[in-house]
Amino acid sequence: xxxxxxxxxxLAATVLAGTTAFEWPVSELYPVSIFGQKKEQSVxxxxxxxxxxLVRAAGNGTVLLTIDSGYSPHGFPxxxxxxxxxxxxxxxxxxxxxxxxxxxxxxxxxxxxGTILGEAGASGCTREKDLLFQVMxxxxxxxxxxxxxxxxxxxxxxxxxxxxxxxxxxxxVYPLESTRSVRQGKYRLYADISDTTNNSTNTLAPFRVxxxxxxxxxxxxxxxxxxxxxxxxQLGSTGxxxxxxxxxxxxxxxxxxxLARGKNDISIIARDITGNERGEAWSISAE
Amino acid sequence: MNIKGNIKxxxxxxxxxxxxxxxxxxxxxxxxxxxxxxxxxxxxxITEEQTPSEQPLPDETAEPFVLGTSFGYFTGDGSxxxxxxxxxxxxxxPLGWAIYPHDAEQTTITLAANGARVxxxxxxxxxLQQDRIYLFHPGGNRVSRYDTNGSPLWTRAHSAPITAFxxxxxxxxxxxxxxxxxxxxxxxxxxxxLYPGGSDHEVILGAAIxxxxxxxxxxxxxxxxxxxVASRMGNQYRIVxxxxxxxxxxxxxxxxxEQSGRYAFFETETGLGIFDSTALASRxxxxxxxxxxxxxxxxxxxxxxxxxxxxxxxxxxxEEPDHLIAKTEFTGEHAFLRQxxxxxxxxxxxxxxxxxxxxxx
Numbered sequence: 150x151x152x153x154x155x156x157x158x159x160l161a162a163t164v165l166a167g168t169t170a171f172e173w174p175v176s177e178l179y180p181v182s183i184f185g186q187k188k189e190q191s192v193x194x195x196x197x198x199x200x201x202x203l204v205r206a207a208g209n210g211t212v213l214l215t216i217d218s219g220y221s222p223h224g225f226p227x228x229x230x231x232x233x234x235x236x237x238x239x240x241x242x243x244x245x246x247x248x249x250x251x252x253x254x255x256x257x258x259x260x261x262x263g264t265i266l267g268e269a270g271a272s273g274c275t276r277e278k279d280l281l282f283q284v285m286x287x288x289x290x291x292x293x294x295x296x297x298x299x300x301x302x303x304x305x306x307x308x309x310x311x312x313x314x315x316x317x318x319x320x321x322v323y324p325l326e327s328t329r330s331v332r333q334g335k336y337r338l339y340a341d342i343s344d345t346t347n348n349s350t351n352t353l354a355p356f357r358v359x360x361x362x363x364x365x366x367x368x369x370x371x372x373x374x375x376x377x378x379x380x381x382x383q384l385g386s387t388g389x390x391x392x393x394x395x396x397x398x399x400x401x402x403x404x405x406x407x408l409a410r411g412k413n414d415i416s417i418i419a420r421d422i423t424g425n426e427r428g429e430a431w432s433i434s435a436e
Numbered sequence: 437m438n439i440k441g442n443i444k445x446x447x448x449x450x451x452x453x454x455x456x457x458x459x460x461x462x463x464x465x466x467x468x469x470x471x472x473x474x475x476x477x478x479x480x481x482i483t484e485e486q487t488p489s490e491q492p493l494p495d496e497t498a499e500p501f502v503l504g505t506s507f508g509y510f511t512g513d514g515s516x517x518x519x520x521x522x523x524x525x526x527x528x529x530p531l532g533w534a535i536y537p538h539d540a541e542q543t544t545i546t547l548a549a550n551g552a553r554v555x556x557x558x559x560x561x562x563x564l565q566q567d568r569i570y571l572f573h574p575g576g577n578r579v580s581r582y583d584t585n586g587s588p589l590w591t592r593a594h595s596a597p598i599t600a601f602x603x604x605x606x607x608x609x610x611x612x613x614x615x616x617x618x619x620x621x622x623x624x625x626x627x628x629x630l631y632p633g634g635s636d637h638e639v640i641l642g643a644a645i646x647x648x649x650x651x652x653x654x655x656x657x658x659x660x661x662x663x664x665v666a667s668r669m670g671n672q673y674r675i676v677x678x679x680x681x682x683x684x685x686x687x688x689x690x691x692x693x694e695q696s697g698r699y700a701f702f703e704t705e706t707g708l709g710i711f712d713s714t715a716l717a718s719r720x721x722x723x724x725x726x727x728x729x730x731x732x733x734x735x736x737x738x739x740x741x742x743x744x745x746x747x748x749x750x751x752x753x754x755e756e757p758d759h760l761i762a763k764t765e766f767t768g769e770h771a772f773l774r775q776x777x778x779x780x781x782x783x784x785x786x787x788x789x790x791x792x793x794x795x796x797x
Contacts, residue, residue, distance in 0.1 A: 189559055191593060194575055213639050213658055214599060214613065215687050220726065225601040226525065226561035229576035230538070234597070234613050236637045236658075242613065244597060246576060258686065271538050274560055274574040281575070283597070287614050287638060291595045377595040380626065382577075391593075 170237075170298040171207035172262050174198075174245060174282055175269075178302060179349050181279065184294035185372035185384055186354035187395040192384060193354070194292045194375050195244065195283030201269040204245055204280055206260040207299070210237040215251050218272040229281060230273025233266045240288030241298070246281035247273035292375040296356065296422040304346045307427040308355045308419035312400060313340040315408075315433075325415065325431040333410045333435035339400040344421045353421075360403050361416035368404045408435040469738070469753075469761050474779075474790040475514040479506050481786075498548075500528040503783045504770040507533065509548070510788055512779070518548075529564035531584070536562060545569065547584065554586045565603050572598070579610070581624060590624025599688060600640045606649025611640025617654055619645070619666075619673050628673040632656045632664045642689030646697035651713055653700040655681070655689040663702050663709060663718060677716050682706045690727035694739075701730045701741075708741055710758070721758055725750060731775020738793055740780055742773035751782065753793070 175198055182188065182197040216232040229246030233254050236242050249270025260266070271277040284295045313325040315336035323331055338360065343352045358370040371385040382391040394402055403417065413435055418428040498509035498517055507526045508519035520533075527534045532547040532554075543562045545554040556562055556571055558580075563570040569582040576597035581589045592610065600611030607627070608620040615638025619628045631638060635657025643654035652666045652673055661681040666673040683705030690703040700711040704720055708727055711718040725745035732739045738761075739754045749771045753762040766784060774781040778793040 188575065189573065190591075191573065191575070191578060194577060194595075211637065211658070212686050213637055214641065216597075216599065217687060221688065224565075225563050225570075225598075226527070226572055227576055227598060228561050228572050228574050229597055232576070232597070234599075234639070244576075244613070246597075258684075273576075274539060274572075276539055283576075285596055285614060287596075290614055290616075375595060377593060380592040380594075380624075382593045382595065 170239075170241065171243065171284070171295070172205070173299055174205050174207045174243075174266075175201040175203070175280055177201070178346075179351070180346065180353060181276075181349075181351045183353045184292075184296065185375070185394075187399050191382060192375065192391040192394060194382070195281060196295050197275060198280045198282060199276065199351075200278055201280040202278075203268055204248060204266045206235055206262060206264040206266055207243050207282075208235075208237045208241075209259075209261050210235040210243070211259055212236075212254065212257055213242065215254060216246075217251055228274035231267070231270065232273070232281075235260055236287070240286055241293070242285040242287050244281070244283040244285065246283075247271070247275050247279055286374075289374075290376070294356075294373050294422075297373060301423055302346065302348075304421065304423045304425060306345050306347060306421075307425040308342060308344040308421055310417050310419055310427060310429045311341040311343075313338070313415075313417060313429065313431065314400075315339075315406070325433065328433060330434045330436055331408065333408055335405050335407050338403040338406045338415070339396060340403060340417055341399065342401050342417070342419045344419075344425075355419040356422040357420045358401065358403060359418040359420075360406070361414075361418070362406060363414050364416075367406065370401075370403065408433070410435050469755070469793060469795040471753075471762065471780075472792045472794050474792050476787055476789045477510065477514050477516055478787045479503065479508075479516065480519055498530065499774055499781060500530060500533070501772060501783055501788065502526050502528060503772065503785060503788075506786070510781070512776075512790070514790065516788075525561065527562045527564045529566055529568075531564055531567045531569070534562045534564065543571075545586075554582075554584055556582060556586055563601075566605070568603055570601075570603075577612075581608075590620075592618070592620065592624060592626075594618070600643035600654065600691070602644040602691070604645045604647045604649060604693075606647065607645055609643045609645040609652050609654075611643040611654055611656075613639055615639055615656060617643060617652070617656070617664075617666075619652055621649075627668075627671055628666070630666065630673065630675070632662060632675070632678075634662055634678070635660055641685055641687070642691035642703065644691040644693050644700060646693040646700075647695060648697055651693065651697060651700070653691050653693065653702060653711065655685070655691055655702050655704070658684050658686065661685065661704070663704070663711070665700065665711060665713070665716075677711070677718075679718055681709070682720075687726075690730075692730055694730070694732040695734065699732065699739075701727070701739075703727045708743075710739070719758060721752075721754065721760075723750070723752060728771060729773040731773055731780065733775065733777050733793075738778070740773060740775050742771060742782075744771070749784070 181199040186193040213236045214234040218230045231248040232246040248267035284293045315323040360367045416430040420426045509517040534545040536543040560573040578593040580591040596612040596614035610618045617630045636659040641655045665677040667676040681704045702709040707722040725743035728742040768784045772783040780791045
């Protein structure tokens with residue numbers, strides 16, 4: 150069974166059951182970076198929540214490992230800072246980084262949903278009071294988008310699609326907003342796609358982006374899983390190195406698109422985790 | 437009976453018996469080790485942030501140190517060089533030093549040899565090991581190696597946080613929270629990727645690579661925890677030894693190869709394990725507390741171990757294989773241990789001491 154199908158099954162089972170695998174690890178939700186979002190030369194593999202205080206276990210589980218930023222064998226500095234790694238059922242593992250200390254968890258071997266693990270601090274490579282939260286599927290050896298497994302939040306804001314453009318083989322950029330015709334051939338499609346939530350104006354990544362060419366689905370970029378391949382990370386089933394998922398300006402690379410002679414209708418549909426959707430369409434003729 | 441006449445025979449017989457006994461029953465005497473304090477240096481009291489001067493390091497053998505907020509270099513004859521102080525994070529090795537905040541956007545390394553500066557222009561935490569520069573990227577699952585011009589040599593990412601890391605001139609070993617153990621050559625190319633398994637929960641708690649890269653050791657798993665050794669065979673590593681450990685450490689574990697590569701030290705919940713690669717056997721010494729450092733001399737005659745339990749440190753000295761010959765305790769906030777041959781350097785809070793082990797040269 151393909152990974153994509155497995156993820157879809159988990160999601161479907163979760164929705165049908167009306168339950169989620171985990172509870173939010175913090176009480177106030179201010180996401181500053183979410184799964185698949187550009188992060189320097191790579192992508193975010195979890196969620197970063199800002200302005201957090203108490204951090205709680207997202208589910209029942211076994212404490213797998215605590216990472217003490219003040220003590221590292223051979224001195225290697227882990228950027229999660231003080232961190233707790235908890236193993237749950239079904240091979241799921243949750244990771245909580247940037248804690249102020251490990252005092253509350255040091256003597257524990259198991260946790261229940263809501264067990265206080267600590268407080269967000271300034272021990273990791275992020276801002277003070279940020280919580281770094283990641284979910285790993287140990288059985289399938291990948292990162293899962295935590296939003297798939299956490300209770301949905303009320304959110305009515307739709308994603309935004311801007312600066313869509315085609316880049317030709319010679320590096321020339323054709324903004325879709327103002328370009329009416331190009332030569333037929335292959336182009337790299339880019340766009341600035343972002344989302345906000347009702348309680349945060351931080352710019353976040355979408356959950357799914359679909360590209361339609363002349364009304365047919367051409368490609369889909371699902372922000373569901375991140376896998377490792379040959380020392381690089383790949384988002385979803387795109388097989389695409391996360392290092393090139395975004396360009397230097399932060400535009401999302403949507404894939405290579407082939408424009409045939411004549412009129413070409415290009416549509417980009419962006420969706421967030423709660424189902425808010427926005428679509429933009431352009432017509433361009435290829436000569 | 438002529439007792440008087442027999443006394444001389446009895447006396448002579450006794451003397452002969454004693455001589456024969458002394459010759460035949462003699463066993464080699466144990467070596468009488470003793471410890472000779474050579475010098476103690478107190479670190480200058482620095483109340484404000486102070487970076488070391490950018491003078492070339494006059495002694496290439498100078499040892500780097502970090503003690504709480506103080507850092508710098510010292511030499512075998514007791515000279516303190518370039519001491520500095522900072523509340524920020526410090527990376528230091530014979531190559532140079534760097535100071536950076538917890539949310540470092542970029543980091544400048546000052547080379548000890550000539551005071552030249554090297555900019556690492558990416559966010560993350562710089563780690564210096566001997567002449568090698570590494571950057572651990574935000575998110576916990578990506579590491580890069582840089583050259584001394586600040587150019588990246590290689591980057592490696594994985595779908596789990598890094599939980600163990602060790603390098604030697606021959607390569608690098610990385611352990612991850614999903615139980616993966618990856619071994620890279622000097623160029624960062626993957627030689628082996630193993631999942632030791634054998635436990636209910638997979639995780640690598642600590643790992644080390646021998647100086648010649650021939651062996652890799654790790655502590656892995658929860659329920660049951662295991663110690664694993666893999667040996668390089670061509671371009672692959674194969675597991676050649678494993679042992680189940682008592683109890684479960686649920687924190688990062690100390691794993692370290694001594695300089696000859698024959699012995700590996702590894703931390704367990706019940707003490708410090710010592711693995712002998714020639715005998716393919718291990719034993720656990722009952723040391724309590726968290727292992728801070730171990731040391732050994734080139735002939736592997738004497739091992740030193742520094743362990744910590746809260747603010748109490750224990751320095752133990754073992755004669756190979758596991759005979760405890762000395763043990764001392766002290767309190768402090770920060771401490772380090774270095775052993776170079778028969779010389780021990782012990783740092784405690786605001787002072788560094790040199791102690792020479794005598795009695796077995």
